[in-house]
Amino acid sequence: xxxxxxxxxxxxxxxxxxxxxxxxxxxxxxxxxxxxxxxxxxxxxxxxxxxxxxxxxxxxxxxxxxxxxxxxxxxxxxxxxxxxxxxxxxxxxxxxxxxxxxxxxxxxxxxxxxxxxxxxxxxxxxxxxxxxxxxxxxxxxxxxxxxxxx
Numbered sequence: 001x002x003x004x005x006x007x008x009x010x011x012x013x014x015x016x017x018x019x020x021x022x023x024x025x026x027x028x029x030x031x032x033x034x035x036x037x038x039x040x041x042x043x044x045x046x047x048x049x050x051x052x053x054x055x056x057x058x059x060x061x062x063x064x065x066x067x068x069x070x071x072x073x074x075x076x077x078x079x080x081x082x083x084x085x086x087x088x089x090x091x092x093x094x095x096x097x098x099x100x101x102x103x104x105x106x107x108x109x110x111x112x113x114x115x116x117x118x119x120x121x122x123x124x125x126x127x128x129x130x131x132x133x134x135x136x137x138x139x140x141x142x143x144x145x146x147x148x149x150x
Contacts, residue, residue, distance in 0.1 A: 081128035
């Protein structure tokens, strides 16, 4: 069955805009944006998660981990009733930091970690409705953008 021209135009426009919206909020695009709190932004389902870690730990010590939640329009998402974890992989260690609400749109916790240049962090947030969203971070990634080493 062939669709009328007007239907094909609407369908094409819808697909074009849907693709543009998805591209506009991918991790590569978020990496180019300045995060409101100076952290690294990542997609997590319908949300943006912003991760802040201590970048100056030369040795493992208790340090803060903070995650801010916003929607795609940068509107704060309440963390009341939410919980989460930040699993930090740095050097040869793996640390899981429990995150609890600590402000309007903020989850935070304390964990013992080293600020390793190759650090990876997986943040998982469980919302009050039991829905879980997850994002993966490389907090030092932007610190080394443009560096080329062999």
